[in-house]
Every structure is written in structure tokens, then in C-alpha cells.
Amino acid sequence: MNLKQLEYFIALAEELHFGRAAERLGMAQPPLSRQIKQVENDLGALLFNRGRNAVNLTQAGQRLYERGAALLAEFSDIKLEIRRIGQGAEGRLRIGFVGSATYGMLPNILKSFRAAYPEVSLSLIPMNNAQLQRALIRREIDVAIARPTLGDPEIVSRKLTExxxxxxxxxxxxxxxxxxxxxxxxxxxxxxxxxxxxxxxxxxxxxxxxxxxxxxxxxxxxxxxxxxxxxxxxxxxxxxxxxxxxxxxxxxxxxxxxxxxxxxTGISVNHRIDEQGIHAHNFVILAQKVARRLV
The missing domain is CATH 3.40.190.10 (Periplasmic binding protein-like II)
Structure with a gap:
């Protein structure tokens, strides 16, 4: 049984009518009947009592409905969560920074990012430049706030201020x-x-x-x-x-x-040249906007 077949089963379990369930699913009734029969064969259990005028869940069908509905709801939540992470609305961003940046514009950048993306969890890690460079290359952090910059062919560095x-x-x-x-x-x-x-x-x-x-x-x-x-x-x-x-x-x-x-001396925001993460991308853009506004 796959997820699509589980969706067919849940629709029929809730409608208890092949015609209404098929209409709800946007399909014809015969293919739905074949899919439900295939599920019963795969599971080795009768899921519905089929009468002339009524369809009812068996004990096995009732248990599958309870567990299956919860599974589909969880899967729907997973898809929504992944979609929101992909859109930059949720997730985690790991930021390494030189300590002296906390006396400049870094606090303003962080406040602006938290306001724009409140569901993104920030990990803030103080480091010196050598540690920042190593951590970026090893993918231990996503972006680095360095002074003045990180000179490495694998790193893109964008100056924020001097x-x-x-x-x-x-x-x-x-x-x-x-x-x-x-x-x-x-x-x-x-x-x-x-x-x-x-x-x-x-x-x-x-x-x-x-x-x-x-x-x-x-x-x-x-x-x-x-x-x-x-x-x-x-x-x-x-x-x-x-x-x-x-x-x-x-x-x-x-x-x-x-x-x-x-x-x-300057402050720069740095990321790997192959960085594809939406959170790092959003952070770099926002940091540059904040820098332009403050300067």
C-alpha cells in the first residue's frame, strides 16, 4: 500500500460510499474499487463490509483509518514544514562572527532578520577570522561576519561598512x-x-x-x-x-x-561560493540593506 492508496482508503472510510468517494477524489468509481481491493489484498484483511445499500468499516478498517488518518496528517505537516523551510520561513541559520562586530551593525542586522523571519532559529557563534574561514569551508556555519574579509577562492565576501x-x-x-x-x-x-x-x-x-x-x-x-x-x-x-x-x-x-x-577596517558578510541555502541568501541580502541604511 502506498500513500496514494491510503488517500483513497481514507476518502472511502469517511464517505462510506464509493460514488461520493470517487467524486471527492476526482476519479471514476471502478478504478477506486480496484484500488481498495488491491489494498485489502496487500494487507491481507477485509477493510469494508460491502452491503447492497451500505458500506461500513470492519474492525481492521477502523484501525487502519485511525492510524492512516494520523499518518496522512503528519505527512501533510512534513510537506508544509519542508515547503516553509524551502521558502525561508522556517529552519535554522548558523552565523559565525568576530566579536568586535557586535559593537557595530551586527545587532541591527540580527534584529532585522529576526523581525523578517521570526520562525528561523539563529545559532550565533563568536570566532576569529581563521576559525570563520575554516568553519565556512567545512560547512559548520552558513554565513560569517568577518573583519575585514575572508580571502579564499571558495568564499564570496561582500563588504558592509568601513x-x-x-x-x-x-x-x-x-x-x-x-x-x-x-x-x-x-x-x-x-x-x-x-x-x-x-x-x-x-x-x-x-x-x-x-x-x-x-x-x-x-x-x-x-x-x-x-x-x-x-x-x-x-x-x-x-x-x-x-x-x-x-x-x-x-x-x-x-x-x-x-x-x-x-x-x-571593515566588516563583511561571507558565504561559500556554492551556498544554495535560502536562509543564507536572505541573510546576505538583508545585511546589505541594513548596511546601506546605516551608512
Missing amino acids: EPLVLAAPDTAIVPSGPIDLTQVAEQTFVLYPEYPRPSFADVVIQACRGVNVEVKRRVFTMDFQTAVALVSVGEGIALVPASVGAVRRNGVRYHEIANLAVR
């Missing part, structure tokens, strides 16, 4: 007011992140400093920008961080514009 770097210094440090020339703090200890894998944002900072003839001699490495800012707050050194990070006040830290630094 921002300058600012100097994070202890609020007890004697630092001139106004924009800071990096040569004024060249002898300070620079807190760099992440420590590994390299190259990383730490190397972006080192190269940016070299571009203005500042060699970073005293270095302290840590794993992420949160720890870097925490170390700055207790006087362990200074750090260059994205301007969006500097927009959030933190006890013990004062942020300064940098006068002689043209290097900017």
Missing part, C-alpha cells in the same frame, strides 16, 4: 588631548590581538604603524579585543581598535582619534 581605527589608552595615561599622532605613543606597549593564528588583525595594526614610521617594539598579545581593552583599562598598554568599539564607554579607558593613520 570605519577608522581609534586609540584605546588608560584614562590615567598622560595623552595629549585631541587627535593623536602615533609617533607620540610609539614607545608605549601595544596590546595586540589575536595572538594566533597569524596573520591576523594584530598584523594589520603592526603594518599600519609601520606605514607612519612607527615600529611596534613593545608588544603584548591576547586572544580578542575584549581582553585587549580590559588590559588597557588596567594600564597594561594601549591598543588600536575599530571606531565602533570606541563608541561604547568602558571604565578605565579613554578613546582618541588618530591623526596620521589612513588605514581603515
Whole structure:
């Protein structure tokens, strides 16, 4: 017995009349009778008592109706669920992101996505760029919010925004007011992140400093920008961080514009070049819309 034959049986079990059941199914009565007989032969049980003026379910037929109706309802729910996932209305989206993105537009993107697709479950996983790249290639995440981008031939990267770097210094440090020339703090200890894998944002900072003839001699490495800012707050050194990070006040830290630094850092949304998932596609489109609106 297949699902189509089960549908025939359910129609007859509810109508208890071959003519009405056939009309309901949009078929002639003789083929319906043959299909029901085939089901009975396959199952080895009489499903209907056929009288001259009435059709009634047997005990076996009543049990098949109870179980079969539930099965068809479940199958209908499965088809609806799969259809909604295919349309992007339900399902799961796994998003990897660099921690500093939470200080920029990522919260706005996530709020907009949740509002547009409330039935889609989001898995949010903080990672550094190397982890994001590896996770995307291995299909452990669907999209990645990276800083500034992920350079890989298997990954499509779309820039969302750019921002300058600012100097994070202890609020007890004697630092001139106004924009800071990096040569004024060249002898300070620079807190760099992440420590590994390299190259990383730490190397972006080192190269940016070299571009203005500042060699970073005293270095302290840590794993992420949160720890870097925490170390700055207790006087362990200074750090260059994205301007969006500097927009959030933190006890013990004062942020300064940098006068002689043209290097900017960006945020991008990334996905595999062969990504076919509707959720990832919707997220990328929405992220770009939010970015354009905010910029």
C-alpha cells in the first residue's frame, strides 16, 4: 500500500460510499474499487463490509483509518514544514562572527532578520577570522561576519561598512588631548590581538604603524579585543581598535582619534561560493540593506 492508496482508503472510510468517494477524489468509481481491493489484498484483511445499500468499516478498517488518518496528517505537516523551510520561513541559520562586530551593525542586522523571519532559529557563534574561514569551508556555519574579509577562492565576501581605527589608552595615561599622532605613543606597549593564528588583525595594526614610521617594539598579545581593552583599562598598554568599539564607554579607558593613520577596517558578510541555502541568501541580502541604511 502506498500513500496514494491510503488517500483513497481514507476518502472511502469517511464517505462510506464509493460514488461520493470517487467524486471527492476526482476519479471514476471502478478504478477506486480496484484500488481498495488491491489494498485489502496487500494487507491481507477485509477493510469494508460491502452491503447492497451500505458500506461500513470492519474492525481492521477502523484501525487502519485511525492510524492512516494520523499518518496522512503528519505527512501533510512534513510537506508544509519542508515547503516553509524551502521558502525561508522556517529552519535554522548558523552565523559565525568576530566579536568586535557586535559593537557595530551586527545587532541591527540580527534584529532585522529576526523581525523578517521570526520562525528561523539563529545559532550565533563568536570566532576569529581563521576559525570563520575554516568553519565556512567545512560547512559548520552558513554565513560569517568577518573583519575585514575572508580571502579564499571558495568564499564570496561582500563588504558592509568601513570605519577608522581609534586609540584605546588608560584614562590615567598622560595623552595629549585631541587627535593623536602615533609617533607620540610609539614607545608605549601595544596590546595586540589575536595572538594566533597569524596573520591576523594584530598584523594589520603592526603594518599600519609601520606605514607612519612607527615600529611596534613593545608588544603584548591576547586572544580578542575584549581582553585587549580590559588590559588597557588596567594600564597594561594601549591598543588600536575599530571606531565602533570606541563608541561604547568602558571604565578605565579613554578613546582618541588618530591623526596620521589612513588605514581603515571593515566588516563583511561571507558565504561559500556554492551556498544554495535560502536562509543564507536572505541573510546576505538583508545585511546589505541594513548596511546601506546605516551608512
